[in-house]
Amino acid sequence: MKKIILIAGPSGAGKTTISEYLTKNFAIPRVLTHTTRPKRAGEDENSYYFENDETFAQLHFFEHVHYGAYQYGSSQESLDKAWLEHDLVSLIVDIEGVKSYINRLKDQVYFLYVKTSTIEELRERLLERGDKPETINQRLSGKELNALPKELEPFAHILVNDDWQTTTNWLDQMVQTLTKK
Ligand SMILES: Nc1ncnc2c1ncn2[C@@H]1O[C@H](COP(=O)(O)OP(=O)(O)OP(=O)(O)O)[C@@H](O)[C@H]1O
């Protein structure tokens, strides 16, 4: 059965880093999504399909959300394209996106919720990444924090990404379990 690893969690928790590790070490492709947010330093065409409001409005999405001042959306086409490459793929979404995918794809979803032990750790990582302090405050509060809601707890595989070596051991085990025949 084709499966999708949905990666969600607070900003700075390490979702992108984890998705890149899965691609590099296990050839697990990441399903690219669309956004109207500007590129960050270091991002390229493998990060997102970068859109403006007009091009975004012309697309047909599986699900889409407003997050901060920008729009984000994912398509069935991108998912099918990634599934042609590998039976196991990853996709980074916010909590609303997780709900949509679990409702629609059910058992095909492996929900990986990534967090750190403290919010201070997230703040430090985002500062080091070059995010502006006011953006960081917004991302680490309210709906944008992407806290794990009670109703999704039964579906979540929780990974505390404080120490990278521990995280890679955890991920290696996860992939072994998911690819077992
Ligand atoms: N275990 C770790 N220890 C220390 N730093 C880490 C760890 N994992 C990731 N990082 C670093 O934290 C920063 C944020 O990671 P990343 O961009 O993957 O987070 P994210 O969850 O995708 O954030 P966003 O939702 O804002 O895009 C990066 O600079 C990354 O290198």
Ligand SMILES: Nc1nc2c(ncn2[C@@H]2O[C@H](COP(=O)(O)O)[C@@H](O)[C@H]2O)c(=O)[nH]1
């Ligand atoms: N529901 C969706 N959420 C998405 C999608 N693409 C990204 N995201 C989430 O948005 C926030 C912000 O992303 P960032 O790259 O600006 O830090 C983060 O939580 C992503 O997981 C999508 O297509 N649908």
